[in-house]
Amino acid sequence: MAAQETVEHKYVYDFAEGNKDLKDLLGGKGANLAEMTNLGLPVPPGFTITTEACKAYLATGEEPAGLADQIAAHLAALEQAMGRRLGDPDDPLLVSVRSGAKFSMPGMMETVLNVGLNDRSVIGLSAQAGGAADPTASGGADRFAWDSYRRLIQMFGKTVCEVPGEEFEHALDDAKRAKGTTSDLDLDADDLRGLVDAYKKIFSKHTGREFPQDPREQLDLAIRAVFESWNAERAVVYRRQERIPADLGTAVNVVAMVFGNLGPDSGTGVAFTRDPASGAQGIYGDYLANAQGEDVVAGIRNTVPLQELERIDKPAYDELLDYMARLERHYKDLCDIEFTIEHGKLWMLQTRVGKRTAAAAFVIAGQLVDEGLIDLDEALHRVNGAQLAQLMFPRFQLDHEFQPVATGIGASPGAAVGKVVFTSARAVELAGQGEAVILVRRETNPDDLNGMIAARGILTSRGGKTSHAAVVARGMGKTCVSGADELDIDVPKRRFTVAGRTVTEGDVVSIDGTTGKVYLGEVPATPSEVVQYFEGQLDPATIDDALLKAVHRIMSHADAKRRLAVRTNADTAGDAARARRFGAEGIGLCRTEHMFLGDRRELVERLILARDETERNDALAALLPLQRADFVEIFREMDGLPVTVRLIDPPLHEFLPPLEQLAVDVAVAQERGEDVAKEEALLAAVRRMHEQNPMLGLRGVRLGLVIPGLFAMQVRAITEAAVECARQGLRAYPEIMVPLVGAVQELETVRAEAEKIIAEVVGGSDVEVLIGTMIEVPRAALTAGQIAEAAQFFSFGTNDLTQMAWGFSRDDVEGAFFWRYLELGIFGISPFESIDADGVGRLVRIAAEEGRAARPGLKLGVCGEHGGDPDSVHFFHSVGLDYVSCSPFRVPVARLEAGRAAVVTAGSDSR
Secondary structure: OOOOOOOOOOOEEEHHHOOOOOHHHHHHHHHHHHHHHHOOOOOOOEEEEOHHHHHHHHHHOOOOOOHHHHHHHHHHHHHHHHOOEEOOOOOEEOEEEEEEEOOOOOOOOOEEEEEOOOOOHHHHHHHHOOOOOOOOOOOHHHHHHHHHHHHHHHHHHHHHHOOOHHHHHHHHHHHHHHHOOOOHHHOOHHHHHHHHHHHHHHHHHHHOOOOOOOHHHHHHHHHHHHHHHOOOHHHHHHHHHHOOOOOOOEEEEEEEOOOOOOOOOOEEEEEEEEOOOOOOEEEEEEEEEOOOHHHHHHOOOOOEEOOHHHHHOHHHHHHHHHHHHHHHHHHOOOEEEEEEEEOOEEEEEEEEEOOOOHHHHHHHHHHHHHOOOOOHHHHHHOOOHHHHHHHOOOEEOOOOOOOOOEEOEEEEOOEEEEEEEOOHHHHHHHHHOOOOEEEEEOOOOHHHHHHHHHOOEEEEOOOOOOOHHHHHHHHHOOEEEEOOOOOEEEOOOOEEEEOOEEEEOOOEEEEEOOOOEEEEOOOOEEOOHHHHHHOOOOOHHHOOOHHHHHHHHHHHHHHHHOOOEEEEEOOOHHHHHHHHHOOOOOEEEEEHHHHHOHHHHHHHHHHHOOOOHHHHHHHHHHHHHHHHHHHHHHHHHOOOOEEEEEOOOOOHHHHOOOHHHHHHHHHHHHHOOOOOHHHHHHHHHHHHHOOOOHHHOOOOHHHHHHOOOHHHHHHHHHHHHHHHHHHOOOOOEEEEEEOOOOOHHHHHHHHHHHHHHHHHHHOOOOOOOEEEEEEOOHHHHHOHHHHHOOOOEEEEOHHHHHHHHHOOOOOOHHHHHHHHHHHHOOOOOOOOOOOOOOOHHHHHHHHHHHHHHHOOOOEEEEOOHHHHOHHHHHHHHHHOOOEEEEOHHHHHHHHHHHHHHHHHHHHHHHO
């Protein structure tokens, strides 16, 4: 029998073969080009090389078998469709080679335009373009052809062969200087021909070879460069920042070139179907006549508003608006569109669901519900807790003393104050020292990503709402003002001048990403209206603001949908009151050790260092009424809601004098001949109790078992406070949490003593006090079935659980080596910031399942910092916890994410 033929794996898809749902395979750009093609929109012909080809190449360093032949076949089909051949000296086909990952990564990976040009075909391109509507306006067809060629050498050199981009920029500056101009449009064909020669010399100097003249070699090398750009430093940094998986790879799109730099009847632009900054409906975007697409996002020349296109070319403008409306209805979302006009002919080069600010996300979600395009579940799915947190930041409080020195374009809202820096390296350096910085650039480029992440805000003198700085800042939630062309920025001298004043590195500026205004000095801020809404200062029934209406509507839906309750971590009555206003449904963690700071610290010190029972009882007697009063205040604020009180849990050293300093003080006093008998006794006691690793030492339940009466005093104070509140007509629901339990016997011992005290204090009142434990020791998670026999509830202390599961000291590792782990991709994000679902999360899941198996209906919550982290909330929902607890400010975020988690789960179940 003949051997079965091997079916060749398909690595290349024509645009007509794909659709918007194939983003995993075709990347976002390729999938959407295919979708627009299928919708009948004018998309230049082309094909997409899949992410699978990229992953295969990155794994081996070689193109997968069959890829070259498939590219050749699709290229031949493209040539036939266009009636031109790649590199034809008389009538050349040129193509662009663009990256396109599943998730939008603006500017992070590479693009090469005009592939196929060489010393012969540039002459053919000039002849091809000879029908320019007004050849004298821009120097004619020759100018266009040589401009395209110099762009290819520059992009190819930088992207494919790693030639320093600044060398090409310096050569361009030299050419403009020689011409006596600051605009590249003033360079004629002869100037550009000379620039091509200069670029070739730069290319040859850095690569050791001549610029490649074989069009197919150009294409193959450009495709490989796009594959390799997936692992470029800036792409890795961006993925880490945006939590994009590292194993997706990028697709490559090969598209027939259309030219926006053919003269005044040509141009390129970016359009948004709604304002990505505010969400307002209207016409938003930028247009640049006689330019190629990269000129817009690079901010090389300042653009004109998209509305100007109506005056410049009304037929193309009307056609564009029709396509924008069609795409928004089709995608049911804000669309970000790139287009080119070639001699009055409109071409659609890209569409994607557009990045937007936090405010725009909420407003647009609400609008789309009103328009019947999506339902409230989908609206809830389209916003997230990180965006809500951004809306809760303050804004500038301006008065007559603060006058702007410049006004640019409000590209990404917010109020940012910081020291001026002019390089990304300096931004990273100062931010690492705890300084707030504003990164100031003429325009940013992908190499500035690290500095943009480090900075509080970004300020540029060039560009618009679609420039690199604007798009990336919006995606990261950073404040950005772009196109502030009143600034004369001198990067080498680290200064800028504006309004007759000079601002040097280290001076403080304030930028308003909503209005685009720039202020010298520090402008005070005012609270967010969203925070005022959550605090009940604004009546939902009378709210007219589009953002606040959207927030109220979506938050109400989240509350209706969520299964997880949301509590707060609060140690004072003030924190408790604020959290309740923010929607907290109880306290999930009241840390009693925080009540022992200040004047009370000495009492705890006396208790720990007591030499006999009398000294210990005196200290306990002094602490009891103070503790009772604390709990009365907190129970009063949380009337009718549960309050989980954790018994004292800090490492011992936090309540003892520092050993080193105490030893020095005693030695100095002895040298002076002073009476130090008391201090020597204290020093001896501290030395006796000193621990090498306090986080794993005498703390939590261990301290309560070693120091008689300590936990008993706290249990009595809690119960007496609850009884006192009951007498006042209040409803207190205390839950006593025993920390750091690793064995059920520890909990049983504490619970036996506590129940005696509770019974004695409660008497005939109807106060009920629950006793449970914190699951924060790995052994407790692994023996949860045993511990549940003695616990009425579990609360997961994921901070310590993470610390002990990983063997990390959370006080030390962040600055010591986490940066390197993040850099190497060992972490996508710190496990103290977002739950490690595979490791620590597995311990949580085991404890939840085994705990409930032993005690059906066991109440389960989490009170570590992860309780307010959006991704972690989704995990806790999936595990089946009853509540999450977080800081007061994060309560709205947790409420929103709990609702989103329920909607996502319901959607998955329905499928």
